[in-house]
Amino acid sequence: MAKRSDPIGVFDSGVGGISVLRALVQKMPGENYIYFGDSANAPYGTRTPQEVTDLACAVAEKLAQQGVKALVVACNTSTAVAMEKLKAEHPDITIVGIEPSVGLAAASYPTGRIGVLATPTTIAGRRFMYQAEPYPQARIDLIPAPNLVEIVEAGKYDTEEADAYLGNLLAPYIGKLDALVLGCTHYPFVEKALRRVLGDRVAFFDGSSLTAAETYEKLRSADLLNENGGNVRIENSSADKKLLELSMKLLEE
Numbered sequence: 001m002a003k004r005s006d007p008i009g010v011f012d013s014g015v016g017g018i019s020v021l022r023a024l025v026q027k028m029p030g031e032n033y034i035y036f037g038d039s040a041n042a043p044y045g046t047r048t049p050q051e052v053t054d055l056a057c058a059v060a061e062k063l064a065q066q067g068v069k070a071l072v073v074a075c076n077t078s079t080a081v082a083m084e085k086l087k088a089e090h091p092d093i094t095i096v097g098i099e100p101s102v103g104l105a106a107a108s109y110p111t112g113r114i115g116v117l118a119t120p121t122t123i124a125g126r127r128f129m130y131q132a133e134p135y136p137q138a139r140i141d142l143i144p145a146p147n148l149v150e151i152v153e154a155g156k157y158d159t160e161e162a163d164a165y166l167g168n169l170l171a172p173y174i175g176k177l178d179a180l181v182l183g184c185t186h187y188p189f190v191e192k193a194l195r196r197v198l199g200d201r202v203a204f205f206d207g208s209s210l211t212a213a214e215t216y217e218k219l220r221s222a223d224l225l226n227e228n229g230g231n232v233r234i235e236n237s238s239a240d241k242k243l244l245e246l247s248m249k250l251l252e253e
Helices: 018-027 049-064 076-089 102-108 120-125 127-132 148-153 160-169 187-198 208-221 241-252
Strands: 008-012 033-037 070-073 094-097 113-118 139-144 179-182 203-205 232-236
Touching: 008 018, 008 049, 018 033, 018 208, 018 241, 033 049, 033 241, 049 070, 049 076, 049 120, 070 076, 070 208, 076 094, 076 120, 076 127, 094 208, 102 113, 102 127, 102 179, 102 203, 113 120, 120 127, 120 139, 148 160, 148 187, 160 187, 179 187, 187 203, 232 241
Parallel strands: 008 033, 008 070, 033 232, 070 094, 113 139, 113 179, 179 203
Antiparallel strands: none
C-alpha cells in the first residue's frame, strides 16, 4: 500500500528528464523524488520501439523496487511506445507520461505553422498528432532531430556546436514558424540556442508543466500528496560521474 511519504520515481533516457523533474519540484516541493537517467543506453530516440520498451520496463522495475508511489515517464519516446506495457506491469503504481504539447501549441495558433522537434522514434510514432485534430487549419511540420540528445548529454546545450547543429536542421523553417513544440525532455535545455537560431518571434511549448500538473492531480485524487519531504536523489546508469554533476546543474538552473 502506497504511503504519502513514498517517493515519486522519474526516469528518462538520460539527463533530459531533469526538465520534468524541475517542473515537478516546483509544483510539489514537499515530495520526495528519485530520478533515474539511463545515459548508458541513451539515446532512446534512435532505437527500435521494442528496444525502448525493454529499456523503459527495466528502469521502471528498478524504481518500483525502491517503493515509489508514482512513476513519471519523463521521456517522450518511452511514453510514445511503452506506456501500455508499463501500466500493465505496474497496476498498483500511478504512472504519468509526457507527450509533445502539440494541442496547446495548436490551440494558441489555430491557423499558424507549428514545428514539432522530436526524436526520430517519437516522430515516427505520431501518437501525439491526435492533439491537433481539433485544429485542422494549423500546419504541423514534424522535424526529427537525431543527435540533439547527445549534444545535451555532453553538456554542450548552450554552445556554438548546438547553434551550428540547430541552424542547419532548422534552416528551412527560419522566419516561417509561429511556434515550436519541444518534443523531447532534453530539448528545453537548448532553448537559448534555439532562440539564437529562430529569433524571439517563435513561441516554444513543452509538456513539463502539464505533466507536473497531471501528476499532482492524480496524487491528490489518491490522497497521496506529501508536504513533509523535499528530498531529491539522482541516479544514473552510466559510471560517468560528470552526468550526475550535469544533472544537478540542470536541476538548479
